[in-house]
Amino acid sequence: MHKSLIKAEFQVERDDYKCIRCRVCERQCSFEVHSYDADADRMFEDELKCVGCQRCVEYCPTRALSVQPHKSTIRPHGNWPYRAVKDICKQAETGGMLLSSTGDELHHRIYWDHLVLNASQVTNPSIDPLREPMELRTFIGRKPDQVDVQLVNGKPVLKTELPPQLTLETPMMFGAMSYGAISYNVCQSLARAATASGTMYNTGEGGLHRDFYQYGPNTIVQCASGRFGVHREYLNAGAAVEIKVGQGAKPGIGGHVPGEKVDKEISITRMIPVGTDALSPAPHHDIYSIEDLRQLIYALKEAVEYKKPVGVKIAAVHNAAAIASGIVRAGADFVTLDGLRGGTGAAPTRTRDSVGMPIELALAAVDQRLREEGIRNNASLIVAGGFRNSTDVVKAIALGADAVYIGTAALISLGCTVCQKCYTGKCPWGITTQDPYLTKRVNPEIGTQRLTNLLRAWSLEIKEILGGMGINAIESLRGNRLHLRAIGLNERELDVLGVMHAGE
Amino acid sequence: MKTIDAAGLHYKAFNEQVRAAVRAGEKNIHLVNVNGQRFIADAMPGDDVKITINGVPGNDLAVFMDGPTVIVNNNAEDGVGNTMNSGKVIIHGDAGDVIGYGMRGGTIHILGNVGYRIGLHMKEFETQIPVIIVGGQAHDFYGEYMAGGVQILLGLNSKKGANIAGHFTGTGMHGGVIYLRGGFEQHTLAKEAAIAPMEDADYKLIRKHLKNYCKDFNLDLEQIMERDFTKLAPPSARPYGGYYAY
Numbered sequence: 001m002h003k004s005l006i007k008a009e010f011q012v013e014r015d016d017y018k019c020i021r022c023r024v025c026e027r028q029c030s031f032e033v034h035s036y037d038a039d040a041d042r043m044f045e046d047e048l049k050c051v052g053c054q055r056c057v058e059y060c061p062t063r064a065l066s067v068q069p070h071k072s073t074i075r076p077h078g079n080w081p082y083r084a085v086k087d088i089c090k091q092a093e094t095g096g097m098l099l100s101s102t103g104d105e106l107h108h109r110i111y112w113d114h115l116v117l118n119a120s121q122v123t124n125p126s127i128d129p130l131r132e133p134m135e136l137r138t139f140i141g142r143k144p145d146q147v148d149v150q151l152v153n154g155k156p157v158l159k160t161e162l163p164p165q166l167t168l169e170t171p172m173m174f175g176a177m178s179y180g181a182i183s184y185n186v187c188q189s190l191a192r193a194a195t196a197s198g199t200m201y202n203t204g205e206g207g208l209h210r211d212f213y214q215y216g217p218n219t220i221v222q223c224a225s226g227r228f229g230v231h232r233e234y235l236n237a238g239a240a241v242e243i244k245v246g247q248g249a250k251p252g253i254g255g256h257v258p259g260e261k262v263d264k265e266i267s268i269t270r271m272i273p274v275g276t277d278a279l280s281p282a283p284h285h286d287i288y289s290i291e292d293l294r295q296l297i298y299a300l301k302e303a304v305e306y307k308k309p310v311g312v313k314i315a316a317v318h319n320a321a322a323i324a325s326g327i328v329r330a331g332a333d334f335v336t337l338d339g340l341r342g343g344t345g346a347a348p349t350r351t352r353d354s355v356g357m358p359i360e361l362a363l364a365a366v367d368q369r370l371r372e373e374g375i376r377n378n379a380s381l382i383v384a385g386g387f388r389n390s391t392d393v394v395k396a397i398a399l400g401a402d403a404v405y406i407g408t409a410a411l412i413s414l415g416c417t418v419c420q421k422c423y424t425g426k427c428p429w430g431i432t433t434q435d436p437y438l439t440k441r442v443n444p445e446i447g448t449q450r451l452t453n454l455l456r457a458w459s460l461e462i463k464e465i466l467g468g469m470g471i472n473a474i475e476s477l478r479g480n481r482l483h484l485r486a487i488g489l490n491e492r493e494l495d496v497l498g499v500m501h502a503g504e
Numbered sequence: 505m506k507t508i509d510a511a512g513l514h515y516k517a518f519n520e521q522v523r524a525a526v527r528a529g530e531k532n533i534h535l536v537n538v539n540g541q542r543f544i545a546d547a548m549p550g551d552d553v554k555i556t557i558n559g560v561p562g563n564d565l566a567v568f569m570d571g572p573t574v575i576v577n578n579n580a581e582d583g584v585g586n587t588m589n590s591g592k593v594i595i596h597g598d599a600g601d602v603i604g605y606g607m608r609g610g611t612i613h614i615l616g617n618v619g620y621r622i623g624l625h626m627k628e629f630e631t632q633i634p635v636i637i638v639g640g641q642a643h644d645f646y647g648e649y650m651a652g653g654v655q656i657l658l659g660l661n662s663k664k665g666a667n668i669a670g671h672f673t674g675t676g677m678h679g680g681v682i683y684l685r686g687g688f689e690q691h692t693l694a695k696e697a698a699i700a701p702m703e704d705a706d707y708k709l710i711r712k713h714l715k716n717y718c719k720d721f722n723l724d725l726e727q728i729m730e731r732d733f734t735k736l737a738p739p740s741a742r743p744y745g746g747y748y749a750y
Contacts (some may be wrong), residue, residue, distance in 0.1 A: 094750075095749075095750075096746065096747060096748045226521075226603075226625070227627075231570060231608070232548075235547065235568065236547075268630075272651065283622050285649070286583055302515075302543040302546040303546050304547075348748075
């Protein structure tokens with residue numbers, strides 16, 4: 001057998017003076033990096049297996065460990081960085097497509113970092129959110145073109161029949177992550193945190209575990225091409241239904257939960273036999289046109305008797321604006337756009353890093369197009385794709401979003417260190433795994449609290465920023481691009497984003 | 505028995521009447537003058553509910569259906585039994601494309617011919633094993649992406665030895681089983697499906713399902729069984745396992 005040329009990415013350094021041979025590192029590491037030799041009374045580490053998740057570092061009681069990018073390197077070359085060489089070696093040995101998790105990690109421009117927000121000075125006084133009421137409540141759903149009010153016994157009564165709406169207490173929801181991609185405990189944490197925060201979480205395409213039906217009023221259920229676990233009760237269990245056409249991390253391709261991850265509980269939830277691959281075809285095989293999409297939208301509306309909003313999620317691709325227009329005209333109550341930096345449990349690396357576009361550009365283009373066509377009120381716009389903090393959220397709303405989905409940020413709040421190995425099913429933080437030894441590392445009580453804290457903290461920050469702008473309701477910021485200015489972008493970028501440069 | 509007239513009604517208003525009848529406890533419902541109304545029996549529950557359709561129902565008949573029996577005394581269009589969970593659909597004519605997409609349980613019996621991509625991504629789960637039996641011929645991509653369930657294609661109107669399914673039969677198949685009565689040309693078979701030997705258990709299974717089928721359409725089981733069957737099954741439950749570098 002030829003020597004493997006696959007390179008170690010991380011270097012594990014152990015301070016032998018501090019190490020007490022407690023072997024915590026060995027038990028915590030699901031990639032089997034650490035081992036103990038009793039005869040030599042020594043700990044060894046197999047660096048080739050290390051994914052840099054930092055689990056051992058965090059749990060070492062004497063802080064004896066550090067894990068860092070491997071110091072060995074090749075001669076620096078602009079076109080052939082270490083990463084490119086490493087990838088080629090791996091493919092030369094396996095003959096397979098490279099897999100990755102989370103979202104795009106190439107240095108495509110992050111437009112949020114080139115946008116700045118406005119604030120009030122002198123002429124339009126700012127508002128102090130500590131004393132004044134600030135409104136973050138958001139309604140997701142189709143809004144009528146006009147509202148007719150009738151006086152009944154001298155009291156105004158709404159005459160227009162409003163289409164079904166979701167009510168969110170904050171414009172942030174937890175994005176679609178399926179049971180199968182993430183563990184039972186993580187699903188439970190998301191469901192409970194969404195309930196506690198008055199917002200929604202999204203089941204992803206893997207069905208809904210019976211235990212979580214109780215969180216239905218705060219659940220968006222997904223219907224994807226694989227139709228896993230999609231049935232009458234499931235569709236009616238949630239507060240809304242989302243048709244998943246595409247995902248930002250892997251536009252144009254389907255999903256694939258390997259048979260090893262399909263254990264008994266997942267098999268019951270997805271309604272497929274234990275151990276079989278759960279293949280989600282790339283397209284919905286009953287959708288080849290906007291007319292076909294309309295058929296599925298209305299099949300779902302009939303199934304929920306028009307009582308719940310039905311939306312469509314697509315990946316941000318070049319012609320997203322035209323597709324979004326079609327989606328709205330097809331009768332969707334909301335459109336979800338997922339950008340290039342949106343996460344995934346598993347995607348081919350090349351697709352993840354190079355297909356699609358940053359959510360900022362897609363959002364601006366879609367909002368603009370729907371406004372130009374006079375149909376922006378016909379559907380809400382939800383955006384996703386790598387939201388890192390509350391100002392990303394505020395900027396998205398100013399660009400035209402009604403609400404955002406956060407996924408990766410939510411997992412980070414539960415311990416994820418973005419090691420990008422979700423696809424192995426061995427998540428040492430117990431998040432993207434089904435191994436019972438690992439899943440118990442996320443305590444749903446603590447998980448719920450951490451997620452609730454995250455939403456609270458971001459909501460407080462959003463109120464603070466709104467107050468500074470002299471705005472007391474998020475509704476007044478929505479699509480108000482005059483509150484944004486750009487720094488360091490060229491004219492084409494400013495055009496697409498529909499914002500002026502700072503100083504203008 | 506309750507009769508609901510579909511004449512001139514949009515599917516939304518029409519289906520609401522059908523749902524209201526089921527909610528009111530009606531078990532035997534006749535739909536008349538049906539002319540392309542979509543989504544009939546969409547997500548409808550009720551194992552003891554029987555719906556008889558006179559006229560041609562529109563697309564997505566019995567989509568997400570969960571229990572009832574639907575009898576169509578005519579042809580049906582595309583998407584019959586889409587993501588159906590349980591129940592039965594009997595069609596006394598032809599049906600269109602994409603029949604039984606993602607179907608997880610229940611039975612579809614069709615007397616006539618069908619279009620493209622029949623039984624697409626059918627699944628099975630524990631005791632829920634969906635069955636689609638077609639009396640006539642099928643077009644291309646029959647049994648595409650099939651992950652479970654049973655499909656039987658009879659070719660009752662075909663000469664012995666004639667090809668009764670189109671090209672690319674069983675493309676992407678990774679579960680379930682297909683039985684073709686009579687002729688089958690090797691070149692029409694997709695690479696993911698393979699011919700498997702017919703065992704006694706297969707004949708027993710075919711007989712069991714065809715007995716019900718013959719009862720629905722008043723056909724002679726023994727006459728149908730006179731011709732041989734070809735069995736198609738996936739050689740691998742994981743056709744795409746080796747595509748990735750872990």
